[in-house]
Amino acid sequence: MGKLVPQDPNDEPASALLKRIQAEKGRLIAEGKIKKDKPLPPITDEEKPFELPQGWEWVRLQSVIDVRDGTHDSPKEAAGPDTYPLVTSKDFFDGGINFDTARRIFEADHLEISKRSLVEKYDILFSMIGGNIGNQVMVNDDRPFSVKNVALFKYYDRNLTFPFFIKIYMENLAANLQSTAVGGAQPFVALGALRNLVMALPPIEEQHRIVAKVDELTALCDQLKTRLAAANQLQQKLADVVVEQAVA
DSSP states (O other): OOOSSSSOOOSSHHHHHHHHHHHHHHHHHHTSOOOOOOOOOOOOOOOOOSSOOOOEEEEEEEHHEEEEEEEEOOOOOOOSSSEEEEEOOEEEEEEETTTTSSSSEEEEHHHHHHHHHHOOOEEEEEEOOSSSTTTTOOOSOOOOOEEBBBBEEEOOOOOOOHHHHHHHHHHHHHHHHHHHHTTTTTTTTHHHHHTEEEEEEEOOOHHHHHHHHHHHHHHHHHHHHHHHHHHHHHHHHHHHHHHHHHOO
């Protein structure tokens, strides 16, 4: 760990960052904007799979982001104006949300759901039920909609937690979450389990460097895939020419 990008000793350590996040969380609770949650259990040595780089901290997910979920009810389906999409994980498509496949609900139901699960730009929707546990999308626009049967990751302060880092980190945990799901025919990951997930928190500056490096490597992989596809097409054309000449 800590080898993907260079570390800067001038970065604010994650321990100080965590204190600032907790102060903001406390302010939101005091103002009644979020509910006070149950105290999180201490992180045991057994839960720490490796030694952290300098300046990082082991934290539980709920201590750095507000983990909620959408409604579990089934509001009446609606049509026409003044209706809103009700998004489930079935509407996750190609890294985004396909609003065309989402059921629509009446405004009153949307407003009621939004009281506890208001979805905003850069929030992360995380599939917690069914065969696609761990699939996730980041909300990339400001259109209003409600969510059902998905976890909703919100930020106490987006300047203190980089959304794109959280998304990358959770994508890497998805396979493990699938293996720990319970429920038989309809597997699920409990909201409490998500809140108690242990994660390695880097300094906020390093979060940005990690995301930039991952984006760079992803772009490189995409270029290599394109070149390989072009090379395969050329190889196929050459093979076709050889066959044509052989039978001519």
